Amino acid sequence: MSEHLHHKLAVLRQNLLQGKLPRSVRWDEAVELMEHLGRVEAHGGEEFAFILGAHRELFKRPHGQELGIDEVSRLRKFLKAADAEPASAAHAPESTTVVVIDHHSARVYRDANAGRDATAGGGEQGVEIKPYDPHHFHHHLIHRKEAHYQGDRVPEETSFYEEIAQALVAAKDVVLVGHGVGKSSAVDVLVSHLKAHHPELAKRVKGVEVVDLSALSEPQIEVIVRRKMSAAA
Numbered sequence: 001m002s003e004h005l006h007h008k009l010a011v012l013r014q015n016l017l018q019g020k021l022p023r024s025v026r027w028d029e030a031v032e033l034m035e036h037l038g039r040v041e042a043h044g045g046e047e048f049a050f051i052l053g054a055h056r057e058l059f060k061r062p063h064g065q066e067l068g069i070d071e072v073s074r075l076r077k078f079l080k081a082a083d084a085e086p087a088s089a090a091h092a093p094e095s096t097t098v099v100v101i102d103h104h105s106a107r108v109y110r111d112a113n114a115g116r117d118a119t120a121g122g123g124e125q126g127v128e129i130k131p132y133d134p135h136h137f138h139h140h141l142i143h144r145k146e147a148h149y150q151g152d153r154v155p156e157e158t159s160f161y162e163e164i165a166q167a168l169v170a171a172k173d174v175v176l177v178g179h180g181v182g183k184s185s186a187v188d189v190l191v192s193h194l195k196a197h198h199p200e201l202a203k204r205v206k207g208v209e210v211v212d213l214s215a216l217s218e219p220q221i222e223v224i225v226r227r228k229m230s231a232a233a
Contacts, residue, residue, distance in 0.1 A: 005032075006036075008029075009029075009032060009033050009036050012025070012029060012033055013033060013037070013079065016033075016072070016075060016076050016079050017076065017079055017080060017083060021069070021072060021073060021076060022072055023069050023072070024066040024067060024068060024069065024072060025066060025067045025072050025075065026065055026066050026067075027061060027062055027065060027066060027067055028065070030050075030059070030067060030075060031048070034050045034051075034052070037052055037082075038050070038051045038052035038053065038082075039051050041169065041200060041201075042200070043058055043166075043169070043198075044197055044198070046060050046061040047059070047060050047061075048060075048061065049169045050075075050078065051169060051170050052078075052079070052082035053082055053170075054170055055078065055081055055082040055170070056169045056170045057074070057075075057078040058166075059071065059074075059075070096171075096172075096173045096174070096175055096206070096225050096229060097109065097110050097168060097171035097172075097173070097174050097175075098174070098175045098176075098177060098221055098224075098225060099164060099168070099174065099175075099176050099177065099187075099190070100177045100178070100213065100216065100221065101164070101176065101177070101178045101186045101187050101190060102178060102179060102186055102213055103131075103186050104130070104131075105128050105129060105130045105131070106128070106129045106160070106164050106186075106190075107127070107128050107129075108127045108128075108129065108164070108167045108168070109221065110171075127167065129160070129163050129164055129167065130160075131159075131160035158193065161189060161190050161193040161194075162193070162197070164190060165193065165194060165197065165198050165201060168201055168204075169201070171201075171204060172204065173204055173206050173229065173232075174201075174204050174205045174206065175205070175206055175207050175208075175209070175224065175225050175228045175229070176190060176191065176205060176207070176208045176209070177208075177209045177211060177213075177216070177221065177224060178190075178208070178209075178210060178211075178213070179210055179211060179212060179213050180210070185210070187208060187210070191205065191208060206228050206229055206231075206232040207224075207227075207228030207229070207231065207232060209224045209228065211224075
């Protein structure tokens, strides 16, 4: 990076963090800043994920060349949240994120290979994501066009898988754990969703394990992660 560009990005970051809020920021400069400080990933359509350490925020490319005042304000909040993170945490290498998924829910564990869960707000149980099920049909996933369906078939409703994908944006490596195969397997549908809509994220999946989830314990999750990561090395 040239000294001029480095100085320009340093000034932009300082202006966003302190003093009077800029009324607008060029989109290309915002992307350059994020790529300098962290990373930027396409999220489908005109949306991009800005990632700094464990923090991520989705921003939409504007129709013009500049982010408006509301988006600049949101960018400032995002930078301040990441800037407030302890230096040791911000620069710590990211470890493996695990998703344990079935038809009822998905549970996302961070730092699973470290024997602890560091997902924000998750506590020891991780962060739980549930499918859209407004009618609570036996607590099963429901087919968007067949609300009377009460079987175990994975539905066409994709918001469940998209929410999981968003939870994985900041993950470096991913291990997926589920049960069943083919259309009866939520983990297979998740893999297909990632490949179709988030190919870069799909490349970070280091392994998929099919197990009996009813008997799965956290120590077993750690064993699975070590085995999958060792095989992927």
